[in-house]
Amino acid sequence: MNTFGRVFRVSLFGESHGRGIGVVIDGVRPGLPLSVNDFKTDIRRRAPGAYGTTERREDDIPEILSGVYKGHTTGAPLTILFVNNDTESGDYQLFKDTPRPGHADFTASVKYLDFNDPAGSGHFSGRLTLPIVAAGVVAKKMLSFDVRASLKEIGGFPVHSGSSVIPSSSVIPSSSVIPSEVEESPEEALPDGSIEEKDASWKEALAKAKAAGDSLGGIVECVVKDVPPGLGEPFFDSVEALVSHAIFSIPGVRGVEFGDGFKAARMKGSEHNDPFTPTGNGWAKPVKNGAGGINGGITNGCDIVFRVAFKPTSSIARRQETFNFAEGRLAGLEIPGRHDVCFALRTPPIVEAMTAIVLADLTLLQ
Secondary structure: OOEEOOOOEEEEEEOOOOOEEEEEEEOOOOOOEOOHHHHHHHHHHHOOOOOOOOOOOOOOOOEEEEOEEOOEEOOOOEEEEEEOOOOOHHHHHHHHOOOOOOOOHHHHHHHOOOOOOOHHHHHHOHHHHHHHHHHHHHHHHOOOOEEEEEEEEEOOEEOOOOOOOOOHHHOOOOOOOOOOOOOOOHHHOOOOOOOOHHHHHHHHHHHHHHHOOOOOOEEEEEEEEOOOOOOOOOHHHOHHHHHHHHHHOOOOEEEEEEOOHHHHHHOOHHHHOOOEEEOOOOOEEEOOOOOOOEEOOEEOOOOEEEEEEEOOOOOOOOOEEEEEOOOOEEEEEOOOOOOOOOHHHHOHHHHHHHHHHHHHHHHHHO
16 A cells, blocks of 8 residues: 555555645654754655656655654654645646556556546655655664665666766755755766767667657666665565565666676576675675575675566656547547656665665664
């Protein structure tokens, strides 16, 4: 449904074009320092503004409604609200009769007997990843280890470290209570427009897709460092199972692989097996980390490493032949509105957030 976790529990609410969206978080440890400014960096990383992202512009200022007193968490449910302002709902009336290919328009109308809110994709919108990012900020504060995600591919082309992905223009407006002087994240190391030659391929592919009214997918890699061994349970609550459950809850995810991933199917046992080596503190851990930091569903002391495949954006301007349910025939569809050419550009902080949420819950279950 809309809630994930057993002790650290995250519940989402709201619709893309409704009055607002938000999250209620149970299981937050009391005494954590928390203010609106703690959310600024990850909110900025998720925000549009880069070439190839949506033209929708929201302030995305978190309003903490409960669970914080005098700058610290109380241990009571933490409620965070984001108000929607920049909505253009008229663009979505077309999809009642002609559901968008690849979207939830059709399945949502069947599931909810046509009572669902279709504007901006309603509760199925990628906009609901904003409160997930907010919950991830809180989860990270509860962890003693580092969770980092970064883009690795766009449209099949590699994205190199230090690429200019999000320009400075995407910073939260200085008129808000969140200062615009935000630290540069790894994806923002170069000034906007400063493109290294090795990054030209994916930049060019993005430009071509935009010009053609089409879209691109991407791959994000997540690395969790300094994870202690022993987190997780076998079978249904394995670390891979819980992380994959959370990651697949992000709209547009098409695959998750840990460590060697699908390459393991083409390896011999002697190649994939991972002998242990001493760490110098009376402990040992695998040499190659081909399992991505997890054996038998339980962390083994290596970094957790996994990759996430995101599909191309479903809402494209390019004409498609699909079914018009009102007229009972095939018809052409050209999707209007403001949509990302490649929404994977904005997903690293979302992947981090989901991962941190899972690990915060597992840590509390120890």
